[in-house]
Every structure is written in structure tokens, then in C-alpha cells.
Amino acid sequence: MGRLEGKVALVTGGRGGIGRAICARFEAEGAVVYAADLSEAGSLAAPDGASRFVRVDVSDEESVTAAMARVAEEQGRLDVLVNAAGIEIEKTIEETSLEEWNRSFAVNVTGTFLTSKHALPLLRKAAADGVSSGIINFGSYDGFIADPGLAAYCATKGAVHALTRAMACDHGPEGIRVNAICPGYIDTPMLQSFFTGDGSGGGGKSIGELQQAVRDVHPLRTYGTPEDIANLVTWLASDEARYASGQLWVLDGGLSAQVQQMRI
Amino acid sequence: MRLEGKRALVTGGRQGIGRAIVEAFLREGAEVVTCGRGGDSGDLPEGCGWVTADVSDPAQAAALVEACGALDVLVNNAGVQVEKTVVDSTDADWELVIGANCRGVFNVCRAAIPVMRDGGAIVNIGSISGQNADPSMALYNASKAFVHGLTRSIAVDHGPKIRCNAICPGWINTGMLEAGFDLAGDPAAARRDAIARHPVRRFGEPGDIAAMAVWLASDEAGFASGQLFTIDGGMTAASPLNPGMF
Numbered sequence: 001m002g003r004l005e006g007k008v009a010l011v012t013g014g015r016g017g018i019g020r021a022i023c024a025r026f027e028a029e030g031a032v033v034y035a036a037d038l039s040e041a042g043s044l045a046a047p048d049g050a051s052r053f054v055r056v057d058v059s060d061e062e063s064v065t066a067a068m069a070r071v072a073e074e075q076g077r078l079d080v081l082v083n084a085a086g087i088e089i090e091k092t093i094e095e096t097s098l099e100e101w102n103r104s105f106a107v108n109v110t111g112t113f114l115t116s117k118h119a120l121p122l123l124r125k126a127a128a129d130g131v132s133s134g135i136i137n138f139g140s141y142d143g144f145i146a147d148p149g150l151a152a153y154c155a156t157k158g159a160v161h162a163l164t165r166a167m168a169c170d171h172g173p174e175g176i177r178v179n180a181i182c183p184g185y186i187d188t189p190m191l192q193s194f195f196t197g198d199g200s201g202g203g204g205k206s207i208g209e210l211q212q213a214v215r216d217v218h219p220l221r222t223y224g225t226p227e228d229i230a231n232l233v234t235w236l237a238s239d240e241a242r243y244a245s246g247q248l249w250v251l252d253g254g255l256s257a258q259v260q261q262m263r264i
Numbered sequence: 265m266r267l268e269g270k271r272a273l274v275t276g277g278r279q280g281i282g283r284a285i286v287e288a289f290l291r292e293g294a295e296v297v298t299c300g301r302g303g304d305s306g307d308l309p310e311g312c313g314w315v316t317a318d319v320s321d322p323a324q325a326a327a328l329v330e331a332c333g334a335l336d337v338l339v340n341n342a343g344v345q346v347e348k349t350v351v352d353s354t355d356a357d358w359e360l361v362i363g364a365n366c367r368g369v370f371n372v373c374r375a376a377i378p379v380m381r382d383g384g385a386i387v388n389i390g391s392i393s394g395q396n397a398d399p400s401m402a403l404y405n406a407s408k409a410f411v412h413g414l415t416r417s418i419a420v421d422h423g424p425k426i427r428c429n430a431i432c433p434g435w436i437n438t439g440m441l442e443a444g445f446d447l448a449g450d451p452a453a454a455r456r457d458a459i460a461r462h463p464v465r466r467f468g469e470p471g472d473i474a475a476m477a478v479w480l481a482s483d484e485a486g487f488a489s490g491q492l493f494t495i496d497g498g499m500t501a502a503s504p505l506n507p508g509m510f
Contacts, residue, residue, distance in 0.1 A: 147503045217505055258504045259396045 002030025003238045007131070008075045010034040010067070012058050012115055013085035014051065015041060017188025018138075021226030022082055022233050023051040029234060032075065036067055036115075037085070058085045058111030059103075061118075068118045078122035080237040081135045083112045086156075088190055093151045101152050108156035109163070112137055116167060120176070127175030132242040134177035136233055137164045141184045141252045157182075161248050168246030177245040179236050184252025185214055185223035219254030265293030266482045273332045274298045275319055275372060276342030277312070278305050280438040281389065284470030285339055285477045286312055292478055297332050300342070320363035325371035329379065337481040338376050340369040340388045340411075345404040345440055347447055353403055365407035366414075373418060382425050387480045388415050389473075390430035390492060392500050400447065408432075412492055419490030427489040429480050434496025436468040463498030 009026050013019035014035025023035045036056040054070060057063045071078055087107045089100045116135055126133040142150060143157030161180055168178040185191060195207050205213065215222050232251055235241055250256060267289055277286040277298030287309055289296045297313035304314040317328040319342055329335070344364045346357045369388060376386075393401060394408030411430060418428040435441055435458060448454035459465060476495050479485055494500060 142503070145503050146501055147505065214505065255504060257397055259392055259398045259500065 002028065003234060003240075004080070005030035007031045007079040007237070008034075008071065008077060008126070009080035009082065009237065010036055010054075010071060010078060010115075010119065011051075011082040011084055012036045012056060012111065013083075013138075015039065015053075016084065017190060018183070018186060018226045018229050019082070019084040021230040022084060025227070025230040025234050026080075026237070027051055029238075031080070031237075034067070034071060056115075058083075058115055059106035061114055064114045064118050068115075068122060072122055077125040077129070078119055079126040079131050079133045081115060081119045081123065082233060082237070083115055083135065083137045083160075085111050086138055086190075088150065088153045088194070090149055090153075090194060091151065092149055095149075096152050104152040104156050105159070108153070109159045112160055112163060116178075120171065123171075123176050124174055132177065132239045133175060134179065134237060134241070134245075135167065136236050137178070137180040139164065139180040139182040139248055141182050141250055141256050143182060143248075144250075145256060164248065165246050172245055177236075177241070179241075179244055179246070180248045181229060181232060181236070182248050182250040182252070183224065183229055184250070184255045185218070186229060187223055187225055191223070217255065218252075219257065222253060224251065224253055265291075266478060266484070267337070268293035270336035270481070271295045271332070271334065272297070272337035272339065272481065273329070273335055273372075273376070274339040274341055275368070276300060278302075278308070280440065281433065281436060281470045281473045282339075282341040284474040285341060288471065288474035288478050289337070289481070292482075294337065294481075299328050319368035319372050322367075322371050322374075325368070326375045329372065329375035332376075333379075335376055335380050336384050338372065338380065338384070338386045339477055339481070340372055340386070342368055343389060343407075345401060345443070347400050347404075347443065348402065349400050350402045352400075357403060361403040361407050365404070366410045369411055369414060373414070377418070377422055377426060380426055383483075383486075384426050385481050385485070386415075386418060386426060386428040387477050388428070388430040390415065390432045392432050392434050392494060392496050394432065395492075395494075396500065398444075415492070416490050423489055427480075427485070429485075429488055429490070430492050431473055431476050431480070432492050432494040432496070433473050434462075434468055434494070434499045436470060436473060438470060441467065461499055461502065462496075463502065466497065468495060468497055 009031045011019050011022050014023050015037035023033050026033045033051040034054050035051040036054045040053050054067045056067045123133045137160050139160045140157035142154045143161045146154050164180040195210050272289050272294045274285050276282040278300045286296050286298050299315045299317040301318045315328050315331050317324040319325045346361050388411050390411045391408035393405045394412050397405050415430040445451040445454050
């Protein structure tokens with residue numbers, strides 16, 4: 001029997017690199033999964049997925065309430081909400097326009113707020129049935145320590161960390177657990193765009209050399225895969241994690257355990 | 265002067281960070297005593313008292329505190345580092361590092377707290393390495409995490425009589441930093457790389473740490489207790505990726 005047998009889950013950014021892996025894993029573990037994203041193909045070229053697709057712009061309240069209404073009608077409850085939708089602007093604050101700043105917060109912070117807010121009635125139904133229900137937000141190791149030229153992103157992830165603890169305090173008494181996953185470098189379209197992006201000086205390095213250099217700075221000498229993240233999300237969504245709440249779960253191949261890498 | 269009328273003990277004040285703290289405390293009007301395992305080096309600043317003591321030994325730590333009399337300020341600065349992994353560390357390395365960095369701090373605190381004056385301040389020297397690991401510094405990293413934990417315990421147990429805080433220095437220009445760079449294949453290149461990782465583009469100087477020690481020891485810090493104060497030129501605010509990579 002799967003570890004999420006019979007659970008109803010909604011994953012925002014569900015067609016993105018990490019979200020897609022979470023949807024696939026959740027289904028393999030027996031959950032009923034809604035993949036919520038801006039488009040059916042999402043950030044990957046090929047559409048796929050046995051999971052139910054629901055078109056959602058997490059920064060738009062009507063769009064979010066419509067998605068929750070559909071889940072309510074079809075399932076009557078929600079056991080797990082994963083807030084994996086996110087965007088990254090590769091700029092310093094000086095280079096960032098107000099519009100880009102607002103867009104970053106609209107998706108990464110307001111999106112987490114809106115989906116969580118409107119999922120609460122459905123999560124409460126699951127909790128009332130004695131199911132260990134929960135929200136899993138996406139923070140980042142960038143919410144603790146800064147990568148250069150990612151100012152708005154770092155700030156939004158710090159906000160998600162604080163929001164995670166606040167939600168855990170407020171809704172824990174209702175049986176709703178709230179945690180955040182803080183990924184380091186994960187092989188996703190977002191990371192590849194970081195390697196090739198305009199903000200990347202790269203010091204004349206090829207993309208391959210940059211990728212290897214990033215792998216080498218990790219104690220485990222590799223960056224992670226979306227499946228690595230899905231492994232922890234699955235545990236947090238499962239009943240095994242029934243006492244886990246209010247925590248920030250860093251999954252980064254040991255990257256942030258170091259003071260600094262110095263190998264010459 | 266900000267430490268006028270205060271009596272301070274700074275362990276390990278002959279050189280490096282401890283020496284800078286001794287000098288800063290004297291400038292700010294404190295009476296200062298320092299100590300070390302060997303003899304008085306003969307070049308201590310004028311007015312600084314000296315007691316020969318190995319703080320890792322409980323009896324010597326107790327005798328040290330007795331020699332100092334009533335203290336207002338205690339700075340636990342004495343420490344050693346051994347550049348080894350867990351597997352390479354010997355029992356003698358354990359005795360040395362844990363003896364000085366953990367047991368030494370404990371010994372002096374246990375002896376001093378009962379005889380410190382009300383409103384006294386303890387300043388422990390922790391490290392950024394107690395929060396995140398420097399490679400091949402296993403016992404040192406762990407010993408500094410002990411200092412951080414003990415700092416919080418003393419603040420909780422012995423307030424309001426005593427305030428207790430720790431300073432977590434980053435990479436400070438001392439003999440210990442040089443010893444770290446000697447581990448690199450190319451110490452000069454390692455130095456350049458390390459400086460590039462500091463938003464302030466330099467290593468710290470012992471005086472940078474002494475400046476925080478003065479503040480923590482002073483009455484201006486009357487509401488500061490149980491905390492770790494990192495002084496590292498911004499290094500640990502940045503990700504460990506190579507500078508200029510992107």
C-alpha cells in the first residue's frame with residue numbers, strides 16, 4: 001500500500017520541475033493529485049501526467065478560489081497542499097524594477113498566502129476526519145544565506161519561512177501541520193535558466209563548466225534532483241510526519257553546512 | 265571611558281584576539297588581568313596583571329579566579345585549534361581541544377560566577393565554525409558549538425546577576441588563520457579567494473572583535489544576554505558558491 005493512499009493533494013507549480021516530480025511521486029504513493037499551474041505543459045516542454053490538471057494563477061484570488069471549489073466538489077476535502085509555484089528574478093535590488101519586485105512577492109509570498117487561506121476549509125475537513133493534514137511550503141536555502149544577484153528571490157523566501165512558522169502556530173490546534181522545504185541547488189528549468197541567464201557573468205565558463213563548478217562546491221559533489229525533493233515532501237505529507245510542524249527543512253547536499261568552500 | 269571602574273579577566277590575552285581585548289579594555293578604563301599557560305611574555309601592556317594558569321585544569325582555574333578578586337567582566341578567550349577530521353584526531357587532540365575550549369571555559373565560569381559582582385558580564389569567544397563547519401576542524405567546530413550552548417545556559421541560569429554572550433568571529437588575522445591557510449595547496453591563492461568571499465573585502469583584525477567585546481562588557485549592553493554576535497565581514501551571509509561564479 002502506498003504511503004499516501006487515499007489522500008487528496010493539490011500541488012501548485014505542479015507542472016514545473018519540482019512540482020511535477022512531487023505529483024508523480026504522490027500518485028505512485030496512492031494519492032489523488034491535482035497539479036495546479038499556469039499552463040498544462042508548465043515549464044517543461046512535454047505535457048504529461050495522470051494527475052488532474054487545474055489551471056491556477058496563484059497570485060489571483062478568483063483563480064485560487066475556483067480551483068479549491070473544484071476540489072471541494074470532486075473530493076469534499078484536501079489532505080495535503082504543496083505550495084511549489086515560484087519565480088526567480090536574477091537581479092540586485094538596484095536592477096530590479098518595482099514591477100519585478102511586486103511580481104516576485106505576488107507569486108512566491110501572496111501565492112502561498114492565497115492558496116493556503118482558501119485551502120484551509122478543505123484541510124480542516126480532512127483534519128476533522130482524523131487525517132494528518134498539512135501544508136508544505138517552498139522556502140529556499142536562499143532564505144537563510146544569499147546568492148549574489150537574487151535579492152527579491154532571497155527576500156520572498158525569507159518571508160515564506162516566517163509565514164510557515166506563523167501558519168503552523170495558528171492552525172496547529174486545528175490539526176493542520178505546516179512545514180517548509182528549503183531546497184538548495186536542484187536540477188530544474190529554473191536552475192538551468194540561472195546558468196544561462198543574463199545575470200550570469202560566468203567568468204567565460206561554459207554552461208557545462210559552470211554546472212560542474214556548482215556540483216563541486218557541494219559536500220556531496222552534486223546538486224539535487226526534483227525526486228530528492230519529492231522524497232522529503234512525501235514524508236512530510238505522510239502520517240509518519242504527524243508530529244512535524246513549523247519547521248524549515250533544508251535539503252541541499254550539505255551546501256549550507258559549510259562555512260565556505262576553500263579548495264585550491 | 266566605557267569600562268571605568270570595572271575589573272576584568274581576559275583569558276589567553278598574550279596575543280591575537282585576546283591581546284586586542286586586553287588593550288581595548290585598558291583604553292576604556294578597566295583594570296585587566298590576563299593569563300596563559302606559559303610565563304609572562306614580558307611585553308604585556310602597562311597595567312595589565314598576569315597570572316600563569318592552564319584553564320583546562322580545574323584547580324588552576326579556581327586559583328586564577330581567586331587571584332583576580334571580585335570581577336565585573338570575564339572574557340573566555342583562551343582556545344586552541346587542531347586541523348584534523350574526526351578520523352585523524354587522536355586522544356591527545358581531544359584532550360587538548362576539548363580541555364582548553366570546553367572544559368577551560370566551564371572551569372573559569374564555574375569559579376568566577378559566584379564571586380562576580382552583580383551586573384557582571386561574561387563574554388565567551390565562540391566562532392562561526394560553531395554554526396557551520398570548516399573542513400578538517402572537527403574538534404574545534406564542535407568545541408565552539410559547546411561554547412554557544414554554555415553561553416545560553418549561563419545567561420538563563422545566572423541572570424539577572426550576570427549577562428552572558430558569545431562573539432562568533434569569522435576569519436581574523438591571527439596566527440590561527442595563518443595555520444588554516446597553510447593547509448591549502450597554494451596558500452597565497454587561498455588567501456585571495458577567501459578575501460573575495462568577504463563582502464567587506466578584507467579579513468577581520470583582532471581589534472574588530474575587541475570592539476564588540478568592549479560593547480558587550482559595557483553597561484550599554486545591559487539588555488543583551490544569551491546571544492551570539494557574529495563579526496565576520498559578511499562572510500556567512502553569503503552562499504558558499506565561488507565568488508564571481510555567476
